[in-house]
Amino acid sequence: MAGRRPPRFPGAAGPIRRPRAVARRILVAVGDWKTIIEPFRIHSVEPVRLTTPEGRARSLAAAGYNMFNLHADDVLIDLLTDSGTGAMSRDQWAAIQHGDESYAGSPSFYRFQDAVQDLFPFRHVIPTHQGRAAEKILFSVLGGPGRAIPNNTHFDTTRANVEATGAEGVDLVIPEGLVPSTLHPFKGNMDVDALERFIDERGAANVPVVMVTVTNNSGGGQPVSLENLRAVRAICDRHDIPLFLDGCRFAENAWFIREREPGQSDRPVREIVREMASLADGMTMSAKKDGLANIGGWLAMNDDRLAERCRALLILTEGFVTYGGLAGRDLEAIAQGLAEVVDEDYLRYRIRSVAYLGEALDQAGVPVVLPIGGHAVYIDARTLLPQIPPLQYPGQALAAALYREGGIRSVEIGSVMFGRHPDGSESPAPMELVRLAIPRRTYTQSHIDYVIEVVREVASHASELRGFRIVQEPPALRHFSARFEPL
Numbered sequence: 001m002a003g004r005r006p007p008r009f010p011g012a013a014g015p016i017r018r019p020r021a022v023a024r025r026i027l028v029a030v031g032d033w034k035t036i037i038e039p040f041r042i043h044s045v046e047p048v049r050l051t052t053p054e055g056r057a058r059s060l061a062a063a064g065y066n067m068f069n070l071h072a073d074d075v076l077i078d079l080l081t082d083s084g085t086g087a088m089s090r091d092q093w094a095a096i097q098h099g100d101e102s103y104a105g106s107p108s109f110y111r112f113q114d115a116v117q118d119l120f121p122f123r124h125v126i127p128t129h130q131g132r133a134a135e136k137i138l139f140s141v142l143g144g145p146g147r148a149i150p151n152n153t154h155f156d157t158t159r160a161n162v163e164a165t166g167a168e169g170v171d172l173v174i175p176e177g178l179v180p181s182t183l184h185p186f187k188g189n190m191d192v193d194a195l196e197r198f199i200d201e202r203g204a205a206n207v208p209v210v211m212v213t214v215t216n217n218s219g220g221g222q223p224v225s226l227e228n229l230r231a232v233r234a235i236c237d238r239h240d241i242p243l244f245l246d247g248c249r250f251a252e253n254a255w256f257i258r259e260r261e262p263g264q265s266d267r268p269v270r271e272i273v274r275e276m277a278s279l280a281d282g283m284t285m286s287a288k289k290d291g292l293a294n295i296g297g298w299l300a301m302n303d304d305r306l307a308e309r310c311r312a313l314l315i316l317t318e319g320f321v322t323y324g325g326l327a328g329r330d331l332e333a334i335a336q337g338l339a340e341v342v343d344e345d346y347l348r349y350r351i352r353s354v355a356y357l358g359e360a361l362d363q364a365g366v367p368v369v370l371p372i373g374g375h376a377v378y379i380d381a382r383t384l385l386p387q388i389p390p391l392q393y394p395g396q397a398l399a400a401a402l403y404r405e406g407g408i409r410s411v412e413i414g415s416v417m418f419g420r421h422p423d424g425s426e427s428p429a430p431m432e433l434v435r436l437a438i439p440r441r442t443y444t445q446s447h448i449d450y451v452i453e454v455v456r457e458v459a460s461h462a463s464e465l466r467g468f469r470i471v472q473e474p475p476a477l478r479h480f481s482a483r484f485e486p487l
């Protein structure tokens with residue numbers, strides 16, 4: 001993946017308005033002039049199955065045109081998610097052999113806790129089987145009717161866990177974060193003025209926690225700056241509200257800070273991560289992302305009383321406080337993963353390889369969220385398929401076409417995912433995106449070249465695509481199991 005001369009954002013404060021050609025260059029991660037290679041050799045391989053267009057059309061119809069209903073065997077390149085789908089390293093598999101399965105006080109737990117606290121020195125670390133379990137516990141304690149929880153953008157499970165308690169999840173990302181084509185180095189930033197106004201309107205007593213998601217997954221995998229975290233921290237301090245990070249992709253966020261934020265370029269990533277942690281009172285985490293593990297997560301915090309209440313719920317639903325729904329071997333894999341994820345060769349390759357896909361699509365005229373995010377490329381389906389109204393789900397139409405054309409599985413992040421509200425009404429989501437999420441250390445450059453060819457082919461006949469209607473949907477989180485029919 002070609003590296004180019006290191007481009008720099010001139011300043012992190014405002015949006016960047018530059019000619020297109022220059023704008024494209026900021027998509028390139030900082031590296032040297034040579035190709036940025038995968039910093040690993042392949043150690044064991046897993047076959048993928050080539051499929052035919054006819055077979056894929058049949059699989060798609062049988063799945064009710066929902067990517068979550070496909071059998072993974074029928075998928076050639078699986079970009080549904082970067083969550084738990086990455087390859088573990090030799091050293092993680094070796095660490096698994098050290099897993100101690102004691103019910104209480106396992107040494108694997110203490111290794112896990114040390115690894116977490118090395119990056120996030122919160123007083124209490126509560127293991128959970130994945131991120132949403134941490135969310136469920138936290139919001140069960142802090143949520144409830146009449147309360148509102150701001151976030152730059154809630155991820156789907158985060159929003160659902162907030163709403164399940166009767167509380168309201170409110171997205172307050174900066175306005176640039178809602179316009180796919182606007183360039184801004186930290187498009188995941190919280191709108192601090194809107195946050196201040198929001199707390200004033202609702203009353204601080206009704207805002208039990210402020211969340212910031214790093215990177216902002218539902219907003220395009222866009223990073224949040226240290227400057228923004230400091231500003232949010234100051235508001236939280238003024239109103240005596242705790243600040244929690246949704247830290248799923250903390251290492252990718254820290255890499256972007258190093259690349260783009262003035263004064264950060266010479267700092268080790270680990271140090272930037274620790275500064276991010278120092279600005280928060282706690283975090284939820286899915287170790288299936290930047291834990292480089294296939295399962296796991298945690299909830300961490302400084303507040304002793306909150307921790308006590310959360311641990312009581314943990315024991316009720318996840319398990320004892322030193323394993324929380326995980327096997328000892330999983331705790332070992334996460335501990336080792338946390339050491340590897342802040343490695344700078346890894347992060348340089350990671351961010352560059354995602355940008356490689358995004359840049360190629362951008363150069364081919366496919367509308368994508370810019371700048372390219374940390375873990376995924378997001379195609380702007382509303383712009384690519386203007387003939388399909390939002391409530392005929394242009395993102396779903398595009399995802400179906402990518403699968404039919406080339407066996408690529410992606411996911412709609414638009415009105416299917418966010419269009420249905422707790423009161424039963426339906427309205428278009430702010431954006432209609434299709435996410436191509438890149439599993440960590442899993443696919444090679446030729447896999448990605450193939451993805452580029454397929455997307456270009458589908459985009460070349462985009463005007464022929466038609467929308468969908470939903471024929472069956474569950475009461476919540478409908479995107480996971482809804483069934484569709486082509487219009």
Ligand code: F0G
Pocket residue numbers: 080081082083130131132133155157158213217218246248285286287288296297
């Ligand atoms: N928060 C964010 C920002 C996430 O992206 C996810 C999961 C979660 C919380 C929940 O974590 O899956 O371990 O329970 N995101 C995955 C995705 C599923 O595909 O983006 P989990």
